[in-house]
Amino acid sequence: MAVFGSVHELVGGTPLVELHAFPIPEGVHLYAKCEYFNPGGSVKDRLGEHFIHEALTSGKLKPGGTIIEPTAGNTGIGIAVAAIGKGIHVIFCVPEKFSIEKQTLMRALGAEVVNTPTEEGMSGALAKARQLAEETYGSYCPNQFANPENPNAYYDTLGPEIWDDLNGRVDVFVAGAGTGGTFTGTAAFLKSKNPGIKTAVVEPVGSILNGGKPAAHRVEGIGMEFIPSFVKTKYFDAIHTVNDDDAFRRLKEAAAKEGLLIGSSSGAALHAALLEAEIAEPGSNIVVIFPDSSERYLSERIYD
Numbered sequence: 263m264a265v266f267g268s269v270h271e272l273v274g275g276t277p278l279v280e281l282h283a284f285p286i287p288e289g290v291h292l293y294a295k296c297e298y299f300n301p302g303g304s305v306k307d308r309l310g311e312h313f314i315h316e317a318l319t320s321g322k323l324k325p326g327g328t329i330i331e332p333t334a335g336n337t338g339i340g341i342a343v344a345a346i347g348k349g350i351h352v353i354f355c356v357p358e359k360f361s362i363e364k365q366t367l368m369r370a371l372g373a374e375v376v377n378t379p380t381e382e383g384m385s386g387a388l389a390k391a392r393q394l395a396e397e398t399y400g401s402y403c404p405n406q407f408a409n410p411e412n413p414n415a416y417y418d419t420l421g422p423e424i425w426d427d428l429n430g431r432v433d434v435f436v437a438g439a440g441t442g443g444t445f446t447g448t449a450a451f452l453k454s455k456n457p458g459i460k461t462a463v464v465e466p467v468g469s470i471l472n473g474g475k476p477a478a479h480r481v482e483g484i485g486m487e488f489i490p491s492f493v494k495t496k497y498f499d500a501i502h503t504v505n506d507d508d509a510f511r512r513l514k515e516a517a518a519k520e521g522l523l524i525g526s527s528s529g530a531a532l533h534a535a536l537l538e539a540e541i542a543e544p545g546s547n548i549v550v551i552f553p554d555s556s557e558r559y560l561s562e563r564i565y566d
């Protein structure tokens with residue numbers, strides 16, 4: 263298609279790029295699904311379109327209504343893009359610490375941003391969203407941390423795209439988890455096609471999947487303080503817990519060696535994918551998700 267009808271049609275269909283500059287064993291192939299090619303700049307544009315579509319078709323949200331959501335930023339941008347032209351008000355609850363670029367973009371797209379204290383984490387943002395939803399007539403809070411439509415968004419789109427991109431020749435799938443929606447939905451789709459595919463989840467040090475305690479980390483967008491009920495731990499064939507130094511080193515290398523301007527969650531996922539490459543069978547195809555771009559973190563001096 264040469265002409266797109268609206269921004270909504272630009273979501274999905276992102277490029278899968280083979281990486282060549284990192285030393286990996288002969289015969290192993292590493293491919294990155296570059297989700298920052300979505301119109302709002304991240305993997306979460308898929309979730310925004312899915313949430314708005316589902317909320318409007320089920321009647322949970324009516325034109326003129328208000329959508330309220332806790333977000334680290336990318337879900338907010340994705341929902342705000344998806345709401346464009348649909349007559350919906352948008353309010354996001356965002357912990358203060360998250361990047362100023364993301365908060366600026368949410369406001370540029372017409373959203374109201376309500377900041378919550380950094381110390382209260384995503385749980386504080388969730389509590390604030392719930393409170394505002396109770397106080398606001400005609401509002402709906404999709405709640406990406408509890409809504410099974412979250413993984414469904416990726417089961418329906420990202421999983422099939424990866425499968426088609428490689429004509430089903432996928433051996434290892436690597437993705438980070440914030441809510442776990444991207445990982446769970448995509449892993450579920452790929453396993454439904456071929457249960458032998460290895461699905462490896464990535465978290466920062468300071469997340470709980472490997473038994474660690476919640477703690478601060480510089481990597482943004484991944485890391486869990488609790489495990490949402492839609493997350494299927496049976497898909498954790500491997501859990502990679504990546505420290506900030508490795509994630510930021512990989513992010514810099516991806517820019518300098520591959521020309522890929524990726525954010526820190528992508529850097530962490532790349533580090534994990536390179537560890538998977540070390541132990542992969544010859545001939546394996548590894549797919550790693552790059553959720554967003556470095557450009558929305560430049561104020562955090564990520565390349566210094």
Ligand code: PMP
Nearest residue numbers: 439440441442443444483527553
């Ligand atoms: N990376 C970035 C930059 C993100 O914003 C998010 C979403 N918070 C993720 C990864 C993880 O996505 P998910 O919530 O689907 O696990």
